[in-house]
Every structure is written in structure tokens, then in C-alpha cells.
Amino acid sequence: MNVGDERSISYWMHESPVIDAPPLATDETCDVVVIGSGIAGLSTAYELSRFGRSVIVIDRGGIGNGMTARTTAHLATELDDFYSELIRVRGEDEARLYHDSQVAAVNRIEAICRDEGIDADFARLDGYLFPAEDSHKAELEEEYQACKTIGVDVDWADRAPVPGIDTGMALRFPNQGRFHPTKYLKGLANAILARGGRIYADTVHVSDQETDEGVEITTEAGPVIRAGAAVFCTNSPTNDKVAIHAKQTPDRTYVVAGPVPKGSVPDALVWDTYEAYHYVRIQPLGETEDLLIVGGADHRSGEAHDMDQRLDSLESWTRERYPSFTRATYRWSGQVMETMDFMPFSGRNPGSRNIYVHTGDSGMGITNGVAGSLTIMPLIIGEDSRFGPVLDPGRKSFTSTSSIGEFIREQAGSAKNYMEHITGGEIASADELEPGQGGLMRKGLSKIAVYKDETGAVVQRSAVCTHLGCIVHWNGFEKCWDCPCHGSQFAPDGQVLNGPAVQPLAEVEE
Ligand SMILES: Cc1cc2nc3c(=O)[nH]c(=O)nc-3n(C[C@H](O)[C@H](O)[C@H](O)COP(=O)(O)OP(=O)(O)OC[C@H]3O[C@@H](n4cnc5c(N)ncnc54)[C@H](O)[C@@H]3O)c2cc1C
Ligand code: FES
Structure with a gap:
């Protein structure tokens, strides 16, 4: 079981699990075992198998049926938390390198689709960031300056392509991307199998141990995998108790999607400037229709009970801005992990020799997951990892007083939760x-x-x-x-x- 067994069904889940795979039945050995078959896990296994490493991928549920099947799959290189913020907390050099990692990720997806013949509806398109309120225009100007400082390709558009309203001036980011995430995962999984990789579904990692030879992964049903290295791509790491979890927090985010006449909504990525920002794209459906997909209404996981109202307000927001949208045929939700310095953790697990981890995706987990694979693969094969230093899971995340303040506020949620051990219940029976x-x-x-x-x-x-x-x-x-x-x-x-x-x-x- 995994999050694919929750109640809502995303549009992409019609194509998942992406392959049929058996559970692991006996002990096995390999060069690298990857735990988790989402975008991060399958991308990492793919890169290693291309490099001749024998890989095993295990997943606690169906293959490709985790958060990647609940995404909206914008392939954006603009940081959703803004480069102006990233420069504030990490400085210009790291912000530049992080942006390079996102560009590399989108390029890599495009190249893999081409090389492996994966038809995942990949397309290049423009992304637009528009001010949700007049008072947000200054933020946009600041973001424009920050992007220019670190070399991000950006210009001003008179308005974002939102048919129902005049958004006013918007930032335009050329050469972004979009794809169909589960079709892409299916292509990756088949490419891994074709190179001799082994993939096991319904196989739960329950414990791990470093040995002289590498790592032993014990699964819930008993079989053990012995490998030279292990990579944890379980979205929220199952190998780590505290080190990484102390540096990130979970948020729920929501999606509505419905058919619109083809051409009534331009093929572009669009976001606004709210903290729980709205994010919009289309997915081609056929000759006459596209699927309009709109996300937003985020909150800290477990801290809201008004999900239906959130989805209703997301639909109203969409109707006002996209008049050709009349009804939502899909409503789903998922979870993202927010790190305190906006970047994911990809690399050697703190304190480990042969265990690696990728997590902390924020709303950019597709590009971050691929960037993570490009970071971890060279570390395992002993080559220089260009993005390794900036995404290092062991990095000190507090680099400015503002990021400390924000993180303490977030972690206060966890502290408040422990008090619930002594409070009353919600129901008496x-x-x-x-x-x-x-x-x-x-x-x-x-x-x-x-x-x-x-x-x-x-x-x-x-x-x-x-x-x-x-x-x-x-x-x-x-x-x-x-x-x-x-x-x-x-x-x-x-x-x-x-x-x-x-x-x-x-x-x-x-
Ligand atoms: C609604 C929504 C919209 C989003 N929109 C975007 C977007 O537009 N662009 C973007 O870049 N990102 C977006 N994201 C973020 C992005 O989709 C995710 O961060 C990313 O897909 C996570 O990939 P992953 O491989 O880390 O995790 P997953 O896809 O969740 O894969 C992890 C896998 O690990 C498995 N696992 C967990 N525990 C174990 C265990 N003990 N043993 C074995 N297996 C285990 C799970 O079953 C799962 O299959 C969005 C996310 C959501 C929810
Ligand atoms: S996820 Fe850490 S205490 Fe529940």
C-alpha cells in the first residue's frame, strides 16, 4: 500500500501503477538498491543502469503510484519560492547553481524522452508569473532583478495568458516544459528493465544497516537486499529518524481539473504570487478538448478540516479566470515537503558511507527529483557531482536570521502537536x-x-x-x-x- 490507495484519483493515475511488478520473494544482491519508484527513484535507477550498474528498485506500493502520480508536472526552472528569497538565504552563487540544476533537469527529461522513445507528451512552453494582487507588483520587480542577477532567462509580458482577467504585467520565463508524469515513469521503468534492472512492487523497506561491503536493506516480508549502496527516494525519508526531518515540513496541496475546448486556454505554465500560490497548465486530451489543471489551496498537513471548501474555492477561482472551464471532472490532493532554504536534499545521507537520500522537493519535486538523480549518480560512481555541494543533505540550512525565524514558526507546529498528547479528544465515542x-x-x-x-x-x-x-x-x-x-x-x-x-x-x- 501507498498513497495511491488514498481516496482521490488523479488524471495521471489512469496510467499507474506504471508497470506490473512482483514483490521481492528471496534475498538478492546488486550494486545499488533504490527505495521508492517515483520520479526521484526511477530517474536515479535509470542513470545508474545506463552507467552499467546493476540496480534493484523496490516500492511499498504499485510502481510509480506515489506522489508523482498526484503531481501537476510543471517542468519549471523558475523557483516557486522565488530566486530573490533564495539569494537572501544562500547567496548568488548557490542560487545560480540551483537554477542550473533545474535547467539540467528539464533538458535531461527532454533528452531521455528522445533517446528512449518515450511518448510522454513532453512540450516546451513559456511560464508566466503574475501578481495576484496589485500590492504584489513590487515582489515581481524584485524577482525580475534577482533573476537577471543570476542569469535566469526572463522578460516582461504585458499580461499572463489568463483569458478571463487582465493580470497586468507578468514575468515570462521561456523554455519551460510540461509532460505526462506517469507515461514518463512507465518509459523509465521499461528502460531500466531493458538494461537488466530489477523492479519489485509491494516490497516495504523496514530497516537498513551499513556493512563492510555496503548496505543491507531488510524488507517487511523478510527478504534482504545486499548492495554496494542504497538510495532512499521515499519522498519523506524512511531511513532517517531526525537529521533531515528536522529541516523540512509537510504541506497538503489540492488540484481541480476539467475539460475545456481546445485552444480556449493557451498552452503555458501560469502561477500567481500568493504564498499558497495557484498553478495552472493544460494537458492535451484529443482533437477537440484539453484538460485544464489548476492547483493551490495548500496548508500544513493535518491542520485543516475544510478540504471540500478549499476545492470549491479553487474551482471558483478557476471559473473566474478561465471562463471555458465549466466543471471539474477530477479533484485530488497530495503532499509536498518544504525545506527551510527552498532547495531539496540530494546526496550522501548525513553520517552514512553508502546510503544516499533525495527529499525536500517543495512544489518543484519533478525537476528536483531529476536534478537529484543527476547529483547522486556521480557521487555513487565516484565522479564529481556538480550540484552535490549545493544540494548536500548535511548542509547547514540556517544562513540568515529570516530563514531561522520562518523555520522556527513552522517547527512550532510540531511542538504544538506534542501537546496534543494531553489534550481532550474530538469525540467522546x-x-x-x-x-x-x-x-x-x-x-x-x-x-x-x-x-x-x-x-x-x-x-x-x-x-x-x-x-x-x-x-x-x-x-x-x-x-x-x-x-x-x-x-x-x-x-x-x-x-x-x-x-x-x-x-x-x-x-x-x-
Ligand atoms: C498536487 C501536487 C502538485 C505538484 N506539482 C508539481 C509541479 O507542477 N512541478 C513539480 O516539479 N513538482 C510538483 N509537485 C511535487 C512533485 O510532484 C513531487 O515532489 C514528486 O513527484 C515527488 O517524487 P518522489 O519520487 O520524491 O516521491 P514519490 O513519487 O512519492 O515516490 C516515493 C515512493 O517511495 C515509496 N515508499 C515510501 N516508503 C517506502 C518504504 N518504506 N519502502 C519502499 N517504498 C517506499 C512510495 O510508495 C512512493 O512510490 C507537486 C506535488 C503535488 C502533490
Ligand atoms: S511523521 Fe514524524 S512523528 Fe509522524
Whole structure:
């Protein structure tokens, strides 16, 4: 199981799991084992297999059925948190190198589609950033100057291509990209198999150990993989307890999508300047229609109960700006990991010799995942990694007082969560729940996660997350338990859907 088993279905999930793969049944050995089959894991396995390394990929669920199947797949090189901010916290040189990593990622996707004959609807197109409010125009001007300083290709457009409103002056970023993420993952998976790689679904990493020869990965069903190196691409790392999780926080983000007449919405990437910004693109559907895909309405995971209202307001926002959009045929959500200095963590796991990790994608996880593969592959084969120093998971993330302040505010959410161990419950008994609903109940000294299924049967599990003990919260839209601290998600019966947790919520006496 993984997040592919949550309630909502994205448009891309019609093509996932991207390949049928068996579970791992016996012990195996290889040069490199990759844990996780999203964009980061399959890209890393692909690069290593091209270089002649024997690779094994395992995934706790279906192949390519994680957050990558819930994305919107803008291939943008403009940083969603803005280069002006990145320069403030990391300086011009690192911001320039980070931008180079994003350009390299989009180029790499284009080259792999061409070389491997992957038809993933890849297209080059312009990206537009427009001011959500008049008062945001100064931010745009500042971002324009920051982009010019570090050599980002940008100019001013009179307006963004948003048919229903005059957005006013917008920043235009040429040569961005878009693709169909699960068609792309399918192509990568087949290319890995064609080079002798092995891919196993429904195979859960539960523990790992460094040895003299490399690494041993133990899976839930028992088989062990012995490899020279391991790369954790599990979105939120399942190998690490604290080091990386102390430097990032999880956010839920939402998507609505519906058909529009072909040509009524220009083929471009569009974003606005809200902190929980709206992000827009189309996906070609056929001769007469495109799918308009709009994301936004983000919040810290586990801290909202108004998902339907958020999706309704995303639809209203879309109707006003895109009059040819009449109805949403898809509504889905997913989670992104926000790091305190806006860049992902890709490279050797802090304190490890042969364990590598990629995480911390923010809203740029497709390009960051590919940039991560371009960073980790050279480290493993012993070559210089151009982006290694800037994306190093061990880097000190506090480089300015403003980033410290922002991060402390974010981490206060985790501290507040621990207080929930001693507060009351949301419900006094399961009788208060409607079928299909969950809620937290106090039972003596414990907090219990109570779920009533559609038939009225009640499941009770400990509400204590098995990663580091935060209290999970019910997500009524996806019908799962979300942990606000580091991104774990659990099914109504407590099974793990997303790391860092690897153990289910504990059973309790009912
Ligand atoms: C709604 C939404 C919109 C987005 N829009 C964009 C966008 O436009 N552009 C962009 O660049 N990024 C975007 N992102 C971010 C991006 O999609 C993600 O960051 C990225 O896809 C994550 O890829 P990944 O490989 O790290 O993780 P995943 O795709 O989640 O892959 C990780 C895999 O690890 C597996 N796993 C977890 N634990 C274990 C374990 N213990 N054992 C074995 N396997 C395990 C999971 O089952 C999963 O399949 C968006 C994200 C969302 C949710
Ligand atoms: S994810 Fe870390 S405590 Fe729940």
C-alpha cells in the first residue's frame, strides 16, 4: 500500500501503477538498491543502469503510484519560492547553481524522452508569473532583478495568458516544459528493465544497516537486499529518524481539473504570487478538448478540516479566470515537503558511507527529483557531482536570521502537536462519527484514532505516529490519517501509506 490507495484519483493515475511488478520473494544482491519508484527513484535507477550498474528498485506500493502520480508536472526552472528569497538565504552563487540544476533537469527529461522513445507528451512552453494582487507588483520587480542577477532567462509580458482577467504585467520565463508524469515513469521503468534492472512492487523497506561491503536493506516480508549502496527516494525519508526531518515540513496541496475546448486556454505554465500560490497548465486530451489543471489551496498537513471548501474555492477561482472551464471532472490532493532554504536534499545521507537520500522537493519535486538523480549518480560512481555541494543533505540550512525565524514558526507546529498528547479528544465515542468518518478520542492516558467504515464497523488504533510520536489527524477528503510533523500518512486501519513511518499505528483494545 501507498498513497495511491488514498481516496482521490488523479488524471495521471489512469496510467499507474506504471508497470506490473512482483514483490521481492528471496534475498538478492546488486550494486545499488533504490527505495521508492517515483520520479526521484526511477530517474536515479535509470542513470545508474545506463552507467552499467546493476540496480534493484523496490516500492511499498504499485510502481510509480506515489506522489508523482498526484503531481501537476510543471517542468519549471523558475523557483516557486522565488530566486530573490533564495539569494537572501544562500547567496548568488548557490542560487545560480540551483537554477542550473533545474535547467539540467528539464533538458535531461527532454533528452531521455528522445533517446528512449518515450511518448510522454513532453512540450516546451513559456511560464508566466503574475501578481495576484496589485500590492504584489513590487515582489515581481524584485524577482525580475534577482533573476537577471543570476542569469535566469526572463522578460516582461504585458499580461499572463489568463483569458478571463487582465493580470497586468507578468514575468515570462521561456523554455519551460510540461509532460505526462506517469507515461514518463512507465518509459523509465521499461528502460531500466531493458538494461537488466530489477523492479519489485509491494516490497516495504523496514530497516537498513551499513556493512563492510555496503548496505543491507531488510524488507517487511523478510527478504534482504545486499548492495554496494542504497538510495532512499521515499519522498519523506524512511531511513532517517531526525537529521533531515528536522529541516523540512509537510504541506497538503489540492488540484481541480476539467475539460475545456481546445485552444480556449493557451498552452503555458501560469502561477500567481500568493504564498499558497495557484498553478495552472493544460494537458492535451484529443482533437477537440484539453484538460485544464489548476492547483493551490495548500496548508500544513493535518491542520485543516475544510478540504471540500478549499476545492470549491479553487474551482471558483478557476471559473473566474478561465471562463471555458465549466466543471471539474477530477479533484485530488497530495503532499509536498518544504525545506527551510527552498532547495531539496540530494546526496550522501548525513553520517552514512553508502546510503544516499533525495527529499525536500517543495512544489518543484519533478525537476528536483531529476536534478537529484543527476547529483547522486556521480557521487555513487565516484565522479564529481556538480550540484552535490549545493544540494548536500548535511548542509547547514540556517544562513540568515529570516530563514531561522520562518523555520522556527513552522517547527512550532510540531511542538504544538506534542501537546496534543494531553489534550481532550474530538469525540467522546464512536457513536458521534458518521459512516466513512474518523476522529480522535481520549481513552485514559491515550489518544485513539477512531474510524467508522461505510458499514458502521469501527476500527480503533493508537493515534501516536510510529515515526516520532506526534498525534495523527483525520483527513476527511483522502480518508486517511495525516501526521503534521514529518509527513507520514496511514490508512483508516492504521496501515502505512507514506513515510517516514514504516510501522502501522498500534492496535488498541476496543
Ligand atoms: C498536487 C501536487 C502538485 C505538484 N506539482 C508539481 C509541479 O507542477 N512541478 C513539480 O516539479 N513538482 C510538483 N509537485 C511535487 C512533485 O510532484 C513531487 O515532489 C514528486 O513527484 C515527488 O517524487 P518522489 O519520487 O520524491 O516521491 P514519490 O513519487 O512519492 O515516490 C516515493 C515512493 O517511495 C515509496 N515508499 C515510501 N516508503 C517506502 C518504504 N518504506 N519502502 C519502499 N517504498 C517506499 C512510495 O510508495 C512512493 O512510490 C507537486 C506535488 C503535488 C502533490
Ligand atoms: S511523521 Fe514524524 S512523528 Fe509522524
